[in-house]
Amino acid sequence: MSLIGPEQRENLTGMRDVWCWALSWFLKPPSSPDKRSKQAALIELIKCELRRVESVEALHDLYSQDSRWCLQLARNHFPRDWPSLGVHATTAAAYGLRFVELMTRRDLDARDVLPRWVGEWAIW
Helix, strand or coil, rough: CCEECCCCCCCCCCEEHHHHHHHHHHHCCCCCHHHHHHHHHHHHHHHHHHHCCHHHHHHHHHHHEEEHHHHHHHHHHHCCCCCCCHHHHHHHHHHHHHHHHHHHHHCCCCCCCHHHHHHHHHCC
């Protein structure tokens, strides 16, 4: 395992552990379908911004920078709900899904049922 920045671990695929954890969290059955629907929409909003990132290295670099823009997206699109959506977890899940997209060259949409094989990326 290597370190990327202070205590930022990645697994053998190059995916950060926090992204793996967030994918694992997101793939579990939700306690509230309505809340999960909003989380999925937020993941897609963040991932839409990440579409301009075309390499794994650039994705890692962007994640290491300021992520307040993700919080701002949540506040703008979910003004009443953003505090309960788990913005940090949804942000990490969005980065994780974008990582999987880059590695597999397949588009994924968090608002849809994700393919079972995505769970293979959620192991850390």
